Amino acid sequence: MSFMYNPFPYDDPRPVNRPNIPAEIANSVITGSLNCAKHLAAEIEDMQKASSNKNIVLAMDGYATAEWTEMLNLLSQQLTAKGIVPEQKDYLDNLKSEEEINGMIDSLLEWDREKDPTLLYGKIFKGGYQALLDTAKIDKFRSELKELKEGHDGKVVVVYGNGCLIPENHDLYDLKLYFDVTPKESILRIRRGQYVNLGQKEARPANQIIRRCYYADFEMAVHLRRELLRAGSVDYYVPSDKVGGLQLVPMASLKAIFSAMASYPFRTKPVYLEGVWGGTYVKKLRNLPDEMRNCAWVFDLIPMEVSIVTEVGDKKVEFPFQTFFTVDSEEVMGQKCADKFGGYFPIRFNYDDSYHSTGNMSVQCHSNEQYNRENFDELGRQDESYYVVASGHDAKTFIGFRDDADVDKFIEEIKIADKEYKPVDYMKYISYEESKPGLQVMIPAGTVHSSGRNQVVLEIGSLTIGSYTYKLYDYLRPDLDGVPRPIHTYHGERTVARDRKTTWVRENIVQKPRTVRSGAGWAEVIVGESPLLYFTLRRLEFDKQIEDNTNGKFHVLTLVDGEKIRIRSKENPERYFDAEFMDMVVVPATIGEYVVENLGVEPIRVHKTMLKDGFENE
Numbered sequence: 001m002s003f004m005y006n007p008f009p010y011d012d013p014r015p016v017n018r019p020n021i022p023a024e025i026a027n028s029v030i031t032g033s034l035n036c037a038k039h040l041a042a043e044i045e046d047m048q049k050a051s052s053n054k055n056i057v058l059a060m061d062g063y064a065t066a067e068w069t070e071m072l073n074l075l076s077q078q079l080t081a082k083g084i085v086p087e088q089k090d091y092l093d094n095l096k097s098e099e100e101i102n103g104m105i106d107s108l109l110e111w112d113r114e115k116d117p118t119l120l121y122g123k124i125f126k127g128g129y130q131a132l133l134d135t136a137k138i139d140k141f142r143s144e145l146k147e148l149k150e151g152h153d154g155k156v157v158v159v160y161g162n163g164c165l166i167p168e169n170h171d172l173y174d175l176k177l178y179f180d181v182t183p184k185e186s187i188l189r190i191r192r193g194q195y196v197n198l199g200q201k202e203a204r205p206a207n208q209i210i211r212r213c214y215y216a217d218f219e220m221a222v223h224l225r226r227e228l229l230r231a232g233s234v235d236y237y238v239p240s241d242k243v244g245g246l247q248l249v250p251m252a253s254l255k256a257i258f259s260a261m262a263s264y265p266f267r268t269k270p271v272y273l274e275g276v277w278g279g280t281y282v283k284k285l286r287n288l289p290d291e292m293r294n295c296a297w298v299f300d301l302i303p304m305e306v307s308i309v310t311e312v313g314d315k316k317v318e319f320p321f322q323t324f325f326t327v328d329s330e331e332v333m334g335q336k337c338a339d340k341f342g343g344y345f346p347i348r349f350n351y352d353d354s355y356h357s358t359g360n361m362s363v364q365c366h367s368n369e370q371y372n373r374e375n376f377d378e379l380g381r382q383d384e385s386y387y388v389v390a391s392g393h394d395a396k397t398f399i400g401f402r403d404d405a406d407v408d409k410f411i412e413e414i415k416i417a418d419k420e421y422k423p424v425d426y427m428k429y430i431s432y433e434e435s436k437p438g439l440q441v442m443i444p445a446g447t448v449h450s451s452g453r454n455q456v457v458l459e460i461g462s463l464t465i466g467s468y469t470y471k472l473y474d475y476l477r478p479d480l481d482g483v484p485r486p487i488h489t490y491h492g493e494r495t496v497a498r499d500r501k502t503t504w505v506r507e508n509i510v511q512k513p514r515t516v517r518s519g520a521g522w523a524e525v526i527v528g529e530s531p532l533l534y535f536t537l538r539r540l541e542f543d544k545q546i547e548d549n550t551n552g553k554f555h556v557l558t559l560v561d562g563e564k565i566r567i568r569s570k571e572n573p574e575r576y577f578d579a580e581f582m583d584m585v586v587v588p589a590t591i592g593e594y595v596v597e598n599l600g601v602e603p604i605r606v607h608k609t610m611l612k613d614g615f616e617n618e
Contacts, residue, residue, distance in 0.1 A: 004305050005210055006191070007184045008272045008290055014464075015267045017577070018311045019260035026313025030248040036238070037074035037602045039248055040175070044156055045082055047174065053154040054136070057145055057172060060158065061165035062179030063225060063320075064217040065186040066240060068160040071179075075097065075158065092163030092198070094137040101132055101199030105216045117486030119208060120467065121281055123377040125216040129163030129224065132199060145172045162198060162221065165228060175247075178228055180241040182307040182320050184271045185428035214466065226326040226343050229254075247317060257317065258324050261310060262331035265557075265567040265577040265587050265594070268306040268321050271299040276479050277362075281390055281456045285311055285582065293480065294357065300584045301349035302558065303495075304465055321345070334552045334589035340616045344379070346463045347535055347609060349556060351583050352451045355392060361451045362474040362487070363398065363426055367446040367495040370469060380463035383533050384443040386451060387458040387607055388435045389560050389582065395435035397454035399443065400505035405429040407498040414473045417513075418487050431502040433510055437561070438539075438605075442509040444532035448472065448498035457574050458558055460537065460609055470495060508532075513539065522546040524608075534615045538608040545597045553611050555587040561605035566597045 030039045042058050047241060060068055072088055079086050095101065109122035125131075148157060149172065165176055177262050181189070189195050190210055196203045197212045198220075204212075229251075237249040249257070272288060275296025282288070283295040299305045303325065309318045325345055331336045337346060346351050354361060366382035367375075386397055401407055411428040417424050433439060443449050451457050469494035474485045500509075509532075513525040522542035529536045540546050540557075547570065548555070559565055559579050567585050568576035570593035578599065579585050587594055598604045612618075 004183070004187055004271065004273065004299065006273060007187055007209060008274060008289075008292055009188055010272055010292070012270055012272075012286065012288070014092075015269045015583075016309050016311055016316065017261060017264065017266045019264045020574070021257060021260055022314050023313065026315065027372045028250050028253045029246070029312055029315055029317065031315050033070055033244050033246040036246045036248045037071060039080045040075055041078035041082060043159055043175070044079065045084070048084075048154055048349060051152075053151065053152045055148050055151045055153055055155040055157070056174045057149055057157045057159065058175040059164050059169070059173040060160040060177045060179060061162065061224070061228075062221075062238070062240065063181045063186065064162060064198075064213055064221045065164070065181050065189040066179040067189075067194065068179070070243060071246060072160060074156060079156060082312070082535060083229075084154065086156040086158050088161045089141075089157060091159055091164035094134060094141050095132050095199050096134045098199055098201055098441040099528050102247045104131065105199075105212060108215060109211065110548070115490040117488070119399070120211060121376060122211060124219055126377075127221075129166050129220050130168070132163070142169070142172060149174075151181075158480045162217075163224065166224065167227070167233075167235065170233060174405045175236075176234045177236045177238050178225065178234045178317060179238045182241055182318060183305045184307070185241045186218075222322065225323065229323065229327050234594065237319075241318065247315075249317065253560055255327060257310060257312060258327045259331070261308070261324060262328040262588050263572075263590060264310065264575045265585050265591070267577060267579070267583055267585050268301050269304055269309050273297040273299070274480060276477060276485065277354050277357050277359050277453070279355035279357040279454075279456070280352040282351060282582075283352045295353050298351035298353065300351060301586070303345035328363070331590045332586065332588045333554045335551075336616045337553060337589070337611060341463060344463055346466065347556065348461045348463075349558070349609070350459050351389070351582070352386075352454055352459050353456045354451055354453050355390060355456050357453050359475060359477065360398070360453050362471040362485070363430060363448060363450045364471050365448050365492055365496045366443075366445050366470070367468045367491065371495055376466070376468070378466055380465065381443050381445045382468050383462040384449075385460045385537060386439075386441045386443065386449075386534070387460070387527070387529055387537070387560070388437055388439040388455055389458050390456040392454035394453075395440050395455040396432040397439060397455070397457070398430045398432045398448075398450040398452060399441050400431045400447060400449070400502060401429055401498070401512065403432045403502045405431075405501065407496075411493050414487065414556070415489050417473065417476065418489060421476055423476055424473055431505060435495040440511070440513075440527035440537055442528045442530050442533055444497075444509065444530065446495055447500050447509070448496055458560065458607060460535070462534065510536070520556060524548075529612070530600060534612055534618045535609055536612045538610070540596060540604075540606040540608055542596070542604055545595055547593065547595050549593045550587055550589050550591055552589050554589045556609045558582065558584045559604070560607045562598065562600060562602055564599040565604060565606065566599055568595055568597070569593070570595050573578040
């Protein structure tokens with residue numbers, strides 16, 4: 001489920017994956033909304049001719065914010081031209097009343113602004129689409145469709161709406177389509193006023209729609225999508241981000257495309273976000289639009305937020321990373337990892353860019369697994385780490401409290417600051433490390449921290465799917481819209497680790513690199529490893545090339561020094577991805593032995609993240 005609130009509407013054209021896709025698979029993908037409608041109309045006509053003018057029922061389900069109007073209209077045009085007048089049924093007419101649904105879902109959301117000033121948090125709704133259905137309405141709906149399916153009157157009924165493809169309904173349909181939407185586009189549709197939460201008639205403020213989506217609408221969609229695609233229960237998968245650009249991908253072809261992807265190193269398509277402390281480094285590096293005020297966050301590989309673009313013949317097909325991962329999780333991350341983390345990719349990656357910015361990131365902390373489960377019914381803890389990729393003058397990475405800090409006094413002062421707009425001398429309390437490229441800082445849940453001004457850090461974190469970041473102090477500054485930024489002292493006070501001070505930090509979570517293997521012109525070093533984190537942070541250092549082996553666990557490689565590298569399978573060298581500076585590449589578990597080659601002349605440094613040995617027992 002996506003939990004980003006304001007992605008910048010920019011599509012990065014660079015990250016394109018080019019696995020070898022057989023021609024018959026590529027040719028089976030229909031591109032263009034009109035072409036898709038013509039194909040479906042012809043298929044429906046053929047089905048009727050083959051079965052004595054049998055009545056046909058087609059279902060269109062999809063991810064939250066999926067839109068049906070374009071396809072409904074085009075398909076209606078095409079069928080009518082063939083003498084077939086379709087009937088349309090909105091599946092959401094079978095829902096319970098707005099009051100009943102609000103009662104089920106709103107009661108799970110936090111409405112106390114003392115605890116949650118931005119109305120950000122809640123608990124996961126686990127009833128699924130089934131819990132939203134009115135029993136009498138859905139019984140009548142199913143009865144009518146079953147009766148219609150038995151007829152041979154040449155009728156066509158199109159059922160559309162979220163949840164219409166729950167397993168209980170499968171026998172009602174002759175053709176099943178799933179319309180997918182990338183996380184970024186879902187949020188942009190909400191921002192554009194194109195979506196209201198399931199069961200509601202009118203839209204709430206966008207941030208409240210997004211919150212309810214995270215805890216309910218997205219949650220239901222993610223689970224049903226996983227169930228449908230893993231079982232191959234749909235006839236066509238429909239990438240549906242672009243108006244006029246719908247695609248029809250037969251289910252067998254989708255699985256073939258995903259299988260090919262899982263046998264190659266691959267890169268996801270980033271999402272870029274502005275922020276009050278945003279910098280300029282990534283904006284210049286990746287030629288982001290001039291109208292972006294800055295670039296604070298780069299979601300290069302946050303699993304629930306990014307998508308994948310794959311070249312399929314002369315077409316490009318884009319799908320959410322989580323959709324691909326749903327189908328091929330065992331191949332991508334390995335069986336042990338799949339058993340441990342289920343349908344979720346267990347590590348997330350992004351950049352925080354404060355280079356030449358006006359200030360630091362907020363002083364903050366994150367919650368542990370027990371707190372997340374008890375308060376949000378959420379999966380996982382929120383551990384993080386920072387690796388400094390670039391830094392300017394006076395850059396600092398804040399981590400832990402100072403040895404002489406009075407933490408109770410700090411908490412008292414930040415509460416006053418929030419109420420009385422009174423500045424806090426945070427430097428009296430918060431410890432820091434001088435930032436320089438190569439500094440690795442681990443941030444186990446509860447550790448107070450901040451990325452200081454004038455640097456770019458590679459942030460690597462644990463599974464946590466939501467946004468459990470508690471701003472403790474934010475320098476009394478407004479956000480980009482001029483509104484004071486609220487802080488989260490309620491949760492922060494209850495989760496911050498008060499005993500993690502300078503001495504402990506330098507003995508435990510800011511480590512000196514240590515070599516684990518080396519040879520002529522190459523070495524692998526550990527830059528961060530702790531019993532408090534289930535992943536290990538490494539660096540590959542070489543002049544020409546280095547060899548490695550996934551040994552049944554995925555690796556994520558990031559080029560942090562150098563211009564260009566090739567990451568290729570050793571057994572199948574044609575399976576490769578060429579990465580440039582700051583690109584992040586996933587090496588699937590199934591690749592086994594692989595080689596990283598320097599495509600330039602300068603020395604190379606590649607940051608490597610993987611699960612620790614024995615992670616499945618933690």
